[in-house]
Amino acid sequence: MRWLPAFLTASLAFAGGSLAAKKTSEERFNSFHAKSIASSSAAPIKLSDPSYRELTSQPRDYTAAVVLTAMDSRFNCQLCREFQPEWDLLARSWVKGDKAGESRVLFGTLDFADGREIFMSLGLQTAPVLLLFPPTVGPHAVANPEPLRYDFSNGPQIAEVVHTWIARHLPDRPHPPLTASYVAWPYILPIIQSRNIWAALTLISILLFTSGHMYNHIRKVPYVASDGKGGISYFASGFQSQYGLETQIVAALYGLLSLAGISLAIKVPRIRDAKTQGVAVLAWGGIFYFTYAFLLSVFRGKNPGYPFRLPPFV
């Protein structure tokens, strides 16, 4: 059952390949590309002897990445089995991410069973082999038309690594990212997988907890209290008590300090303009300093014996 679509693809590819033997490079790319985006399981294209030759024939204005593999259980090729799903995933997510074909890359798989002649002609003794055929004509053309060979000597390879390898050899072209979206959650997944969102959530919860939110929750402290003179007392007196608003102020101070710290550690060194960078250093450094100084003075209010202070808030 599982093999049926693959079989069909293979035969289709075979038929297509024989028919379009004399096509131009542009036509060849279009036909193969159309085939690979036809259905989600069509990429990488299942190749056979003729279609392989067609795909890799020169001149070509596209890149072809082909894996030569031996999936038949007779050959007991563990590495082939392990790599195949990775390769499928890579090809599919690339094709899906680049439906217009802007990257001009085609992915194919040639099984030993379908392409014995090719294996012979290449003199291959081992499998799998990943060949990357660079374009010979067009904007991305390279001087050496010989295919690049991916090194499998490090054991099983995961899609990410191969993706990086391919991307490295395809400069100046879009590189559709690897998506693990075999579960159909195209909208939720980016959110779930967004580091920024997770980082924000983590930092917010840490700030909440370290500013005494749990104390408020358990002790049910008042939000603010009167200072007895008609005004509002923002900070509870005493080391072991606090108000709701007070913790929010403290959390905000901590947040500001952390933000300044993050900016100084990550953002500022990435500013390319020297002048802007200088201003940023001054601004964030100043914010850090004054907030810290203010925090120290607030803390001294809570703990009168505390001896340390920074100038503006003495």
Next chain:
Amino acid sequence: MSAETLQVLADVGKGKSTRGVLRVIILALIAGASIASRLFSVILDPWFNFRATKYLVANGFYNFWDWFDDRTWHPLGRVTGGTLYPGLMVTSGAIWHALRALTIPVDIRNVCVLLAPAFSGLTAIAAYLLTNEMTTYNSAGLLAALFMGIAPGYISRSVAGSYDNEAIAIFLLVFTFYLWIKALKQGSMLWGALCALFYGYMVASWGGYAFITCLLPLHAFVLILMGRYSTRLYVSYTTWYALGTLASMQIPFVGFLPVKTSEHMPALGIFGFLQLLAFLDYVRSAIPSRQFQTFLWLFAGGIFVLSLAALVIATSAGVIAPWSGRFYSLWDTGYAKIHIPIIASVSEHQPTAWPAFFFDLNLLIFVFPVGVYLCFQELADEHVFIIVYAVFGSYFAGVMVRLMLTLTPVVCVAGAIAISTILNNYLVAKTPTEEDQQAAEAAEKKGTKSGLKSATKPVVGIYSLWSKSLMVASMAVYLLIFVMHCTWVTSNAYSSPSVVLASRMPDGSQHIIDDYREAYQWLRQNTKEDAKIMSWWDYGYQIGGMADRPTLVDNNTWNNTHIATVGKAMSSREEVSYPIMRQHEVDYVLVVFGGLLGYSGDDINKFLWMVRIAEGIWPDEVSERAFFTPRGEYRVDGEATETMKNSLMYKMSYYNFNNLTLEEAFTSENWIIRIYKVKDLDNVGRDHISAAAFEKGLKKKKATKKRGPRVLRVD
């Protein structure tokens, strides 16, 4: 100073061996500093551990293992060997024996006193190792070691003489985490086994081992959810779990808990889940089809959900013990106050107000999120660990003051990462050149995708010397303040042991209040060796250790009923209390009274907890409501309620200084400790009231004037 001279300075530390030597020296200095900062004052506490260690050293390991202590929890006794974490005592015993074998004659007391500082030095080194696994900057590790060494959050439990389980447990915690990261990164069984070994040591040392037991599976689970299942994870986790669980079950106190109670279930569940994943992974590699794999993953998820449901059912059916109360109260924060007042009564179990965080961690508390954020930049497996640890650690520290201890290591690590990143950016002599700029521009065009928005652009560097020096100088100031803060906190707050109180006189001089030791000494010298002392449990260990007298209850609060009995005796009328005290063969009652000195930590302040705990067992006889005035106030002055005034505790503290069934035996200098002797039954068979009245010379009313019918003798 020009860039060249800076460069020259930087080159001094360039050589690899020079750097190595420098690192070792710095680490040694940090360890030394962390020990030194813990030596402000030295008073041994808690005494129970010391007593247990002495027993271990005197009687050998097997006798210690089977120790039945008949001087605590009178008259129940305590199967001490089976109800304590022996790690601490065994550690100091081993050190003592090792020193003796090296012909260094040393008293076991000295070993006990200096154990915590010594281990804090090791903790600093462990923090260095752990941080080095997180980042490539060596400076981060050194900073982390320094922070760990002097952070007050950790010093609070590890000053010299603070001979408690935490003294060695924090080192074990950090080191176990380090070994776990090492095992996970290398997928190595050896490191996994080492991790399990130290986990076993941790279990033997501190009840807080449950933190590791829950954090490692959580880390593994998060990794799986992130799709980062790998054979490395499988190998390290499986090795750790199998060996670690076996090791933990060797401790009699833990026994079969790892397979029976809920807090150990996550570890077991993830262990099972990993087996399933490993199998599916094998199947996946054998049958290469994405569709089929999708099915398999769904299958795995289904199994996970199903087993979770099975766990819930098993728990509600009682097959698996539910969360232990102490543990459960971490989640349902209102639970303890209602159901287990004994847990809520411990001051260490109170939630943490924000000043405590700042007090214990100072600068680190807000640099900590920066470090966590930096972990998101690379987000390798070990960074996920820091993130998970950070979130849960700060939650727990917020719920319970005591768990500040478990938060401190991750704060130090993350803070060190943050500060070292800043310093590494600003403390470099190199100024970006035109080429760097262009390279960066080119790199940006290439658009190397990093996960974090703020880190999408490539690093250029800092251009101007003044911004570098500004930042470096200000960081130096902050760190200096941190060091001073730590020293100040340590010397002021954490170096006065609970047995000795320090107060400030109006003229600013320090006044030492040594009533506790005075009283314990009195007990030791003036009472029979087997005189039973009744006091609130807070003082049990001290009485047992310093006065060497049997106690009814102590700080090992395992028997709620027995504590409630003491609570009932304290909160009831004398007529009720006296039979209880007779039944328990109490000879002396010890109360802490702060009324004269205005000392707030006295028994009257804790009294409501006694009432609550007693009410939990005898709701018909003790009622908390009766101790509040009609206006709902807790008063101990003239408006105190009748129940309050008649309670034994109140009488012993304030009201009727001459009790009827108790007679004052000793009152310390500042009246903080008052010891009462329980009177015997009257020799001629009177009740204590008439006996006392007779002693005062009051004439007894003539019996013939009794109202009502005369009671006839029947025999």
Next chain:
Amino acid sequence: MLRSSPLLSLFAFLLCWGAALVSAVSTTGNRLLAILDDVGEKENYSKFLGDLESRGFQITYETPKSESLALFHLGERAYDHVIFFPTKTKGLGPNLTPQILVNFLNAKGNILQTLSSSTTTPNSLVSLLAELDITLPTERTGLVVDHFSYDTLSAPETHDVLALPPPVPVRNDISPLFSAGAPKDALLAFPHGVGAVLGPREQLTPILRAPNTAYSYNPKEQSEVLDASDLFAAGQQLSLVTAFQAINSARLVLLGSAEMLQDKWFLAEVATPNGGKPVKTFNREFAKRVSAWAFQELGVLRVNWIEHHLNEVTAVNESNPHIYRVKNDTYTISLSEYAYDKWSAFSLPANDVLQLEFSMLSPFHRLPLSLDKSQSTPEASVYTVSFKLPDQHGIFNFKVDYKRPFFTNIEEKTTVSVRHMAHDEWPRSFVISGAWPWIAGLGATVTGWVVFVALWMYSAPPTDKKNKVGSKKTN
């Protein structure tokens, strides 16, 4: 205090021993103080006092007003026993306040107090008795009369000399100390006595109760008519001779009639109204027994030794260990009884049992101790019991609580710890048949693993020659 040299302590020991030889009388000492209004009065009691002296007591006579009278000297008892004969003074002065007397009892001193209807009882003694829950008639005097069992010889009109048979125990588990061996028709003369009413306190036991038909009245105020509501007490509620034994076994005897002890009533003959022939009073013997009981010569029990040990064949049979494990145990107690001048084996009253409690907070066992004839001697009887300790660790007490009227209180508490099973005291797993499947499983797993490893190590990987492409990269 100076440390005594061995020689000195030896000397002290010899001295004590010598003293004990001379006065082998009371178990607590022979210094007896008699309080009389007038020392000359003692002639009336010469036989009684002579009996006491012949039993080895050294009697000091004092009047209440005497300056030198002091029950305590430097905080220690100056006398071991005190007799109060009736005095006419209302108060006994500052040396005999009720507080001092209670302290005397608390210090294990014994008191024999006599009353008389002709004199009012001193305040101090009334207060003392009130503390002991003994109530005397109001106005501190009264007279017990009985119109059915009076002495027809001396009080045919006034009926105020009672002629009573020697007392039988009030309960059948009480030893008949005061009547044993009396002739069948013996009669006690109880002349001009005062009856007391006893409270329900367990320390109190009436030795001699008034007959059912007796009552008490105040001859001064109630000579003509006695209103029912003014009746002090009647019948058996009137205790004529009362024994009180404090928790520390100090004894007080309240003798309602001092005249009983006088020589003339020792020698007199009495007869009951229902036509009995006159018999010589039993008073002398009764007075001897009552005074002997009061002064710790009768009914004194002593615990000679207590021993408990593990009752297991294999165990090291250490005696009186401090700690036990949850298992078998034997407890033995040895008791002796004292009578006048010698210790003899104590034998339980016929209907009584001696019990051992093994308790922690509450008794886990309460077992009757049985007489062990093989260990008993004429001087001491040995009671013993063997039992299995409860399966509960803790600090337990072996407790023998034997408190009976007229016998010294015995409350012996021996504290031992019962520990849990040590880790190596449980049966080994191979002894438990239920564990065999698990052990077998263990063995199977170990063997299986070893076999697997062996097979794995020694089996070469499959070499498939025709597999030209796949195999090279695989392993």
